[in-house]
Amino acid sequence: MEISNTDTIRISDAEFHMIADFVYREFGIRFADQKKSLVEGRLSKVWKEGNYRSIRAYLDDVKSDQSGKRLQEMMNRLTTNHSYFFRENQLLTYFSQNGGFQSLGYMPRQTHPDIRIWSAGCSEGQEPYSLAITLLEYFGPHLKAVNPFILATDISERALMKAVNGVYSKSEITENVNKLFLVNYFEHVGSDEYRVKKSIRDMILFRRLNLNNDAYPFKNRFDIIYCRNVMIYFDNDSKERIINRFYRYIKPGGYLVIGCSESINNLKHPFKQVAGSIYRKIEKI
Ligand SMILES: C[S@@+](CC[C@H](N)C(=O)[O-])C[C@H]1O[C@@H](n2cnc3c(N)ncnc32)[C@H](O)[C@@H]1O
Known part of the structure; x- marks a missing residue:
């Protein structure tokens, strides 16, 4: 992962695939390659706050967190919750x-x-x-x-x-x-x-x-x-x-x-x- 002065942390393709595979195994959600910048955009804040040295370190933290909070936080950020009343009425x-x-x-x-x-x-x-x-x-x-x-x-x-x-x-x-x-x-x-x-x-x-x-x-x-x-x-x-x-x-x-x-x-x-x-x-x- 590449920490820069901007808000978004850039990750390598290999790191993106590590996250995508993990999310697929846990939730059945498949992130195609073009979703890399979406994942970076949505998880950068968590990576910065956690001061992780690598995506592997981040995923290890998510997996070992018995409370499930880290996993929850990940899903809260990665899912799109857009909805509205009487949608497709x-x-x-x-x-x-x-x-x-x-x-x-x-x-x-x-x-x-x-x-x-x-x-x-x-x-x-x-x-x-x-x-x-x-x-x-x-x-x-x-x-x-x-x-x-x-x-x-x-x-x-x-x-x-x-x-x-x-x-x-x-x-x-x-x-x-x-x-x-x-x-x-x-x-x-x-x-x-x-x-x-x-x-x-x-x-x-x-x-x-x-x-x-x-x-x-x-x-x-x-x-x-x-x-x-x-x-x-x-x-x-x-x-x-x-x-x-x-x-x-x-x-x-x-x-x-x-x-x-x-x-x-x-x-x-x-x-x-x-x-x-x-x-x-x-x-x-
Ligand atoms: C775009 S919203 C759709 C909401 C509503 N059904 C509608 O049509 O307006 C998609 C929802 O699916 C949820 N979701 C995604 N993956 C899920 C999973 N594996 N299990 C349960 N809910 C999931 C997301 O958290 C999100 O709130």
Whole structure:
């Protein structure tokens, strides 16, 4: 590594590959060669603060840190947490307005037990909160009787902390949340911030989870898994492994939703594509 007066520390190709291989083994995320300057830009501060003599010394420190803090810090910096409310909204309204919930047996404004949705790679919470609002709008006063469960997971502890807190700047909110939703589901805190109301926050369980883990710690399956704009980081092997694992965690007839610009059509998996980026587990109940 080459320490200079600028903020960015330059590393050799070999050092970059050491980091890229480590990140791939731990998280299934593949950094192509052109991501070298991104890695340098995002980790330089950590390298400077840790006064490391080499990338090997840095990785040894990450590996030997039993608390997992160094590894966490690395992931917090390397992942891109960009998200916003009601992103790719057609993938939410597919269920509330285009028959998706009905196809799962959930009728509007009627009571049904235990709808379970998982936002896998939820970033700072905009996705699961948008899902909670969508459910509320669909089930209306019957939502409580539906006993909704929304699990929201991410690998980034920093993103999850913001998600749990549910506080967003005015600009993060106003661009994508309509006035009615703003009044009904958010409260003004401070001059330029809004907080998701407690009743909505209480609908979601936030947890840290690495999607690249061999198994997930869930007993019950989900009606819908949203995993949008997350697998863009993964190579095809990791994607295929994760999608096939998702399949096991989806109820028969349930759905997997990926991002609009993503595709899993070139991979081996048992899902049936029912619309753009919406896939279904077609299996007898
Ligand atoms: C671009 S955000 C997408 C957020 C949201 N799903 C959306 O579409 O707006 C991608 C998220 O995936 C998370 N992520 C990346 N690799 C992951 C992994 N191996 N396990 C769990 N989450 C991961 C990142 O931390 C980040 O918050």
